[in-house]
Amino acid sequence: MRLMAFDYGTKRIGIAVSDPLQIIATSLTTIHPDEVxxxxxxxxxxxxxxxFVVGKPLQLDGTASESAQHxxxxxxxxxxxxxxxxVVEVDERFTSKMASSAIAQSGMRKNKRQSKALIDTVSATIILQSYMESKGF
Structure with missing residues (x-):
């Protein structure tokens, strides 16, 4: 069975899934919260x-961020x-920065690299990958 991760935002939700053997995390899509x-x-x-693995938005000091209520x-x-x-929650601090960095290193053209939807799906993939690593997958 698969694992599915969400990088929740009020404008977009990035979604990633594992393969059925739970070895590889892959970006799936970005979707509006009303359609999820x-x-x-x-x-x-x-x-x-x-x-379901949901990114938990925390501030640097570990307290809940403003978007945590959503x-x-x-x-x-x-x-x-x-x-x-x-449903499990995973600390999502730094995932957007990590996603932006990974995208920048991928060699994509700049206008594609700055796509917020792409950043959201890559963030969801990072959230899922970190959960899988923490569980020893």
């Missing part, structure tokens, strides 16, 4: 997901809509 549950219901018709609401709705899928 419709997207998930369709996705889950054909794919099995064991765990993430809490998103997690509650995930748990309500998909009660059989475990």
């Amino acid at each position: 549950f419709t997207f998930l219901k369709e996705y889950l018709k054909t794919e099995q997901v064991e765990t 993430v809490v609401g998103f997690i509650r709705k995930l748990q309500k809509e998909f009660p059989s899928i475990k």
Whole structure:
């Protein structure tokens, strides 16, 4: 079964998934928050997901950031809509910077590298990869 990670934002949600053997994290898509549950219901018709991994926005000192309340609401709705899928939170500090850096080193043209949607999906991939590494996948 797959793992699925979310880099939640009020304008866009970056989504990444693992392969069924949970070895590789891959960017899946970026979607508007209003469309995410419709997207998930369709996705889950054909794919099995064991765990949702949600990036937890923290400040440098470890306290919740201003956007944390939105993430809490998103997690509650995930748990309500998909009660059989475990939800875990992962510290997402620095993932956007890491994503921007990884994209910059990829050799993409500058206008493509600055795409916020691309940064969000790469951030979700980094969140998923860090979760998988922490679990010894």
